[in-house]
Amino acid sequence: MSIVIELVTVLVEILLALYLYEGLFFGHRYRYIAIVYYTVFFAAGVLGTFFVPLPWLRVILLFLISLIGNYITYRTKPMPCFYFTGLYYVTIFLSDVLCAAALTVVGRGADLAMGESERLVYLALGKLLNLFLVQIVLLIFKHDKPSSFSIISLPLLACHLLSLFACYRSFFALTGEAGSGTILLTTLCLMVINIVICFYVKLLESYYQRKSADLAAEKLSVLQRQYFQSMIARQDETRALWHDIKKYVSAMEAMVNADKTADAEKCFAEIREKYERVSNSVDVGNNVIDSILSDALRRARDADVDLQLDVWVAPELDIPPADLYIIIGNTLDNAFDACRNLPKGKRTVNLILRQSNNLLYYELTNPYLPAEFPKPGRLHGYGLKNVKSCVEKDKGSMEISSEGNMFVVSIQMNV
Numbered sequence: 001m002s003i004v005i006e007l008v009t010v011l012v013e014i015l016l017a018l019y020l021y022e023g024l025f026f027g028h029r030y031r032y033i034a035i036v037y038y039t040v041f042f043a044a045g046v047l048g049t050f051f052v053p054l055p056w057l058r059v060i061l062l063f064l065i066s067l068i069g070n071y072i073t074y075r076t077k078p079m080p081c082f083y084f085t086g087l088y089y090v091t092i093f094l095s096d097v098l099c100a101a102a103l104t105v106v107g108r109g110a111d112l113a114m115g116e117s118e119r120l121v122y123l124a125l126g127k128l129l130n131l132f133l134v135q136i137v138l139l140i141f142k143h144d145k146p147s148s149f150s151i152i153s154l155p156l157l158a159c160h161l162l163s164l165f166a167c168y169r170s171f172f173a174l175t176g177e178a179g180s181g182t183i184l185l186t187t188l189c190l191m192v193i194n195i196v197i198c199f200y201v202k203l204l205e206s207y208y209q210r211k212s213a214d215l216a217a218e219k220l221s222v223l224q225r226q227y228f229q230s231m232i233a234r235q236d237e238t239r240a241l242w243h244d245i246k247k248y249v250s251a252m253e254a255m256v257n258a259d260k261t262a263d264a265e266k267c268f269a270e271i272r273e274k275y276e277r278v279s280n281s282v283d284v285g286n287n288v289i290d291s292i293l294s295d296a297l298r299r300a301r302d303a304d305v306d307l308q309l310d311v312w313v314a315p316e317l318d319i320p321p322a323d324l325y326i327i328i329g330n331t332l333d334n335a336f337d338a339c340r341n342l343p344k345g346k347r348t349v350n351l352i353l354r355q356s357n358n359l360l361y362y363e364l365t366n367p368y369l370p371a372e373f374p375k376p377g378r379l380h381g382y383g384l385k386n387v388k389s390c391v392e393k394d395k396g397s398m399e400i401s402s403e404g405n406m407f408v409v410s411i412q413m414n415v
Contacts, residue, residue, distance in 0.1 A: 005123065010045040012127045012195065014038055016134055017066065017088055019198055023138045024084045025074035037069035063089055087137060095130035124190070128163050131194055163190045217322040219329075245271075284311045288321045289353070292328050296351075303336050305347040313355045318415045323390040327362065328353075330387050331409050335366035338407060342367055355415060362411040370405060384409070 018038060022029075044065050048058035063085065071081045099122065255264035283290055293309060300307035317324070332349070339347040352363040384400070387409075391398045396413030 006049050007046060009123050009127070010042060010049055013045060013092070014042045015195055015199075016127070016130055017041065019195075020088050020091075020134045020137065021070055021074070021084070024087075024141055025070060025076050025081075029074055030072075034073045037073045041065055041069060059089060084141070087141075088134070091130055091133040091137060095126050095133055099126040099129050128190065128194060131198065135198065163194050214322075217325075219325060284313060285315045286313050286317065288317070288324055289313055289328075292325055293351075296328070296332050299332070299336060300349065303339065303347070304344050305336055305339050305349055308348065308350045309353075310351065311353045313353060313360070314415075317355075317360065319360070319394055319413060323394060326390050327387050327411065330384065331364045334384065335364055335407075338366050338368040341369055358414055360413045360415045362409075362413075364409045366407050367405055368402075368407050387411075 041062070044062060048061055052058040052061065066085045066088070067082060070076065070085050071078065074081075076084075252264045252267050255261070255267065284293075289311065293311065297307055297309075328351075332351070335349045339349065346367055348367065350363075350365040352361065354361050388398055391411055391413060394413050396411060398412075399408075399410045401408045401410070
């Protein structure tokens with residue numbers, strides 16, 4: 001029985017490490033290397049438990065394996081790797097100390113060696129406390145957490161605390177008349193339920209992020225189809241315009257010579273309208289940017305907004321198309337919305353998107369009414385939260401500022 005207890009304890013330690021490291025290390029992960037790494041981690045934990053008599057030597061061995069494994073598996077930088085790897089072992093140490101201290105304070109410190117049942121409940125209590133500390137660490141340090149992560153964590157933390165209390169009471173119930181089998185089963189169920197809940201919450205977060213990306217990709221696909229259909233229509237109109245341009249010029253010359261100025265102006269207005277319809281598209285050489293900005297011009301025209309574009313990018317960008325759509329689309333949505341209540345002559349939005357070597361700079365400037373500006377400390381529009389999440393995921397930076405009733409969003413990303 002004691003061998004099974006120690007094996008389960010090591011397995012729980014590996015699961016807690018997996019849960020923590022997957023949340024802290026936000027780089028790409030080698031899947032098969034991760035499988036090998038955590039298998040070696042588990043084997044080293046088992047061997048260290050049964051064959052290494054000195055606890056501190058076992059901790060050093062596991063720490064070195066974790067350090068090397070995290071560095072190779074998650075392709076992280078040396079200092080963050082060392083810091084976050086050590087942070088996990090700090091939570092283990094604190095959970096053991098706090099668990100032993102709590103039992104000692106109530107006069108039950110000597111009961112830790114009473115038997116296998118008490119040992120099992122003690123270990124379960126310690127691992128539940130470790131899970132609680134790991135959840136707090138993720139709440140503080142998790143890099144790619146969504147904006148609602150703190151809200152999601154509240155019921156999780158409450159669940160951990162209640163489970164800790166139930167496990168704590170079970171430890172003392174073993175010395176009473178209660179059946180030890182029921183208590184042990186309840187304790188193990190609490191530990192398993194807490195760990196499973198955490199992993200399911202992580203899966204739900206990943207599902208939410210994938211769903212958001214899929215929705216953005218679907219919208220972008222629709223925009224691209226509309227863009228290509230529009231380009232085909234523009235090409236047909238361009239060919240027709242070039243075919244008829246000489247006829248229009250000859251007709252206007254005849255009208256002017258015949259002193260029919262009004263008819264000549266009407267003919268010129270017709271030519272200008274056709275030209276504007278043909279030129280109302282974006283062609284910067286990048287299909288994704290072209291489709292997004294062409295749709296932006298259409299929406300700007302519908303909202304009576306003067307959208308000024310300053311764009312120069314490479315044909316291919318090392319940024320997911322869905323992220324580009326979220327970043328540009330959401331910021332433009334906020335800009336057009338801010339211009340809604342302004343006079344038509346002041347509805348001017350300036351968009352700069354320029355690439356310099358491996359740096360992509362994006363800036364959007366729009367006017368706003370002072371009464372509609374958000375309170376200090378809050379983002380201008382809910383969509384900017386999604387924008388910030390995409391920028392951080394792509395390891396970029398984002399700044400939001402306002403001056404003279406002008407709202408500015410500045411973003412820099414590596415490409």
